[in-house]
Amino acid sequence: MSVVTGNSYLKNLLHGQSQLATSPLEKLNRLRANAVDRVSALRMPNIHDEEWRFTDISPLTKMSFQPIRIASPLQVSDVEHFYLSEAVTRLVFVDGVYAPHLSTQLSDTSEDSSVVVSNLSAATSENLATIEPYLGHHTEFQDNVFAALNTTFLHEGALIIVPRNVSVEMPVHLLFIATQKEVASYPRCLLISGSGSAVTVLEDYVALQEEAYVTNTVAEIVLADNAIVNHIRIQRDSNQAFHIANCAVSLARESRYQSVSVALGARISRYNLNVLLADEGAECTADGLALISNRQLADTHTCIDHTKPHCTSRQLHKCIVDDAAHAVFNGKIMVRPDAQLTDSSQSNRNLLLTSKARVDTKPQLEIFADDVKCAHGATVGQLDNEEIFYLKSRGLSEVTARNLLTYAFGAEIIDRIPIASLKFQLEQTVLERTQRS
């Protein structure tokens, strides 16, 4: 039975887990123990599970991955090309291990000293009371084996605490660098933004080698009343890698969460984004771009949950699929009975560049309130012939017209990234990947 194989595989993944140092946060130790129980009870998902219907992760289960204890000895010169000029505060993790000599913590910069931007293991004991209510609270792992696995290894990652009414001017760069094959890393990010605060956080996954490794990450983002969080997420892992990510966001009254997530790398990637609009007047924007080729698979599952009146959500998710790659989008918008005057729109647009490229899209709208404005839709197709004709009628060649339109399709999302140098970098990436000669 598959349950048995699944379990032995999972048990193997837990190897070394028991050697994690006990945390000063008692809750964290309990969470880990719970998660170990859940991992023993669960199995790896397969395509017979509704949530994984289009994403066959069996290639992952054919390999074994272990966390490492000691990071590769990288120098600044090895990684500084990943640095962004706007993001002075930077936490760098190499194969999941915090690398202080590559990082610039907030205390080293001139920003407000009440703000915490630190690696989780170092900052936990000083911030026990602040962390306690939120850590592990927003990520459901009872039925999510990957979130459970991440929780069993919960000890390192990023901790960002922005006190009330503080605006962090510069973006915070969380840089996760993969350097070795067969490594599993389990980063955890916790962002607590106080009422009236504002911060921009970039979660950035990169690789130095084209190797097979697995990144299994969990991010928890909590917004108090009137807080503003810009969350940019760039997944540019190696094309051999597996990237599994869960992100849970919770919004209090009048708060605003704006996110752009871009998937460029990984052999198989899966991003679950759960946004809870927990109080009146909360607003969320969740845009995404998957730009994939060869045999890559990029799966994005989002759930935007309107629970209270007057909340707004906007979502534009785009996929550009080349060669025999495969994109999956499952976007659920939930409007609960209480959520009157919800204003929600969701659009999923997919561009298939070859006849072998594939996309499975499933926008889902579940409305239980009656006075709401909801629009959603999905398109799958090639470039628009009228647009091509318009450009050609101005003398542009077929190839130039197609290149321009394909680029524009992706650039629409990239343009929403509020960090200029990153935007420029990604525009170049989109350009390189979409241009034919």
Next chain:
Amino acid sequence: MIYQESKTLLEVRGLCATVNGIEILKGINLTVKSGEVHAIMGTNGSGKSTFAKVLAGHTAYEITGGTVVFEGKNLLDLAPEERARAGIFLGFQYPIEIPGVANNQFLRLAYNTAQVQRNKDELDPLEFDDLVREKMKLLKMNPDFLDRSVNEDFSGGEKKRNEILQMALLDPRLAILDETDSGLDIDAVRIVANGINQLAKKDNATILITHYQRMLNYIVPDYVHVMESGRIVKTGGKELALDLESHGYDWVSVEQPATVGT
């Protein structure tokens, strides 16, 4: 203007075209010489835009008969971009919106393609910026339109001005302007007409497709053609447009039931 001994730019003979098997153009004849301004009028659905798009090379239409010669070349053999480079410009009745493509980038690409064709130097973004702002001033266009996506969320009139801006940049031999006047406010008609008049020279020509005399008050046509069910059924001088305005199209059909044009 009609010049003695000017050469023929465009020669259309017996042009027939279908879309999805439906015959729309049923034998069009038209001769345009350099320096001339032709107006094409006609009822809704008579095939004016189809004719314009067929000349520009739209692939949705199948040519089922006839010939089109442009400056000695068989136009029907050329791809749309080759026609554009040969000097044909179509100002669309309904210019399409292209989200994500910056207007200035698009305009520069188009301009530089034309420059290469003319054996002239391409302009870099800064040089081009100066040029395009100059042209926009003539059309009283706000430079903000440069940073926006091509036609995206432009008003009807703004789209038409953007078409004329493209025409001004490309400086075509034959401009086919499909209802460029529709959607323009009173001042804009004058501004756009002035722009078109300034571009009109001895060695180029203009075909104006219009429903109204308004535009023709500013751009005086040498010939006015009336289209009806895929044919040109009457051709006259500028007075024909005035007659049409007072009598309507029925008057043409009654007077001259099934005549073939020039």
